[in-house]
């Protein structure tokens with residue numbers, strides 16, 4: 339399958355000398371949800387701005403649907419919807435007008451039913467005649483999403499879509515994003531909420547200091563880099579791990595009332611079966627078992643630190 343977005347060796351050095359994006363290459367496939375994670379100043383917004391044709395790369399190229407984002411700006415921009423990180427809206431305009439106006443800017447015919455559909459989807463229909471300045475922060479962010487969708491784009495960029503949005507609304511947003519994917523929209527989002535990537539992304543890219551450190555299917559990332567911890571709760575306290583179990587690299591926890599064992603889930607032999615047999619041989623009886631998987635958050639922190 340051809341990528342819908344192809345980024346080839348782009349760099350961005352600002353006039354200040356700041357190298358915000360360094361030799362960045364990436365193919366984005368049609369219909370995927372890609373989450374870009376990275377600390378403040380990593381270059382996420384700069385990268386998105388270059389793909390959307392808002393700023394020009396210092397070198398390298400980006401094509402969207404086969405067209406160059408600099409030479410064929412109008413063509414590429416018309417199929418992209420962008421929800422910017424900053425709230426940029428006309429305070430005195432109503433939600434409805436904001437969206438209709440934006441659709442018009444892209445040369446699309448008025449379509450009341452379509453606008454009604456997106457406003458309803460984003461729970462904004464009741465607020466359609468309210469001016470932007472009378473809306474709450476979370477509502478404004480939803481207006482931005484509606485605005486980005488107003489010209490029916492096939493690619494949607496969401497730069498921190500749920501910053502400042504409450505937990506319930508965040509879940510609604512995830513449902514909306516998943517629904518857009520079902521309609522065939524390709525979605526690229528940046529986020530600081532790692533559980534957001536964990537919840538909705540197909541692929542996860544980790545960016546730090548302008549460079550792409552990791553790009554991987556979310557499932558593989560969790561399997562490959564994550565470890566699982568088995569916690570074995572004991573019936574009675576032990577002072578130390580018996581010598582017969584020294585090959586397992588076990589840790590004593592909860593003041594001798596439990597043992598923890600780390601293993602890689604994707605490995606053929608996790609060692610759990612033999613560990614349980616050997617525990618029995620050593621005369622240790624179990625009260626309960628519990629397993630815990632490393633989260634994307636722990637993987638992220640680990641990669642960025644290295």
Ligand SMILES: Nc1ncnc2c1ncn2[C@@H]1O[C@H](COP(=O)(O)OP(=O)(O)OP(=O)(O)O)[C@@H](O)[C@H]1O
Pocket residue numbers: 352353354356357358376377378379380381382383384385423
């Ligand atoms: N217009 C500009 N002129 C000069 N430097 C800039 C400009 N825009 C961004 N930068 C710098 O480029 C780097 C990357 O910024 P960018 O906004 O892309 O980061 P980000 O990953 O989006 O961060 P955040 O998570 O805080 O939104 C930063 O060091 C920033 O100061």
Ligand SMILES: [Mg+2]
Pocket residue numbers: 382383384423497
């Ligand atoms: Mg940013």
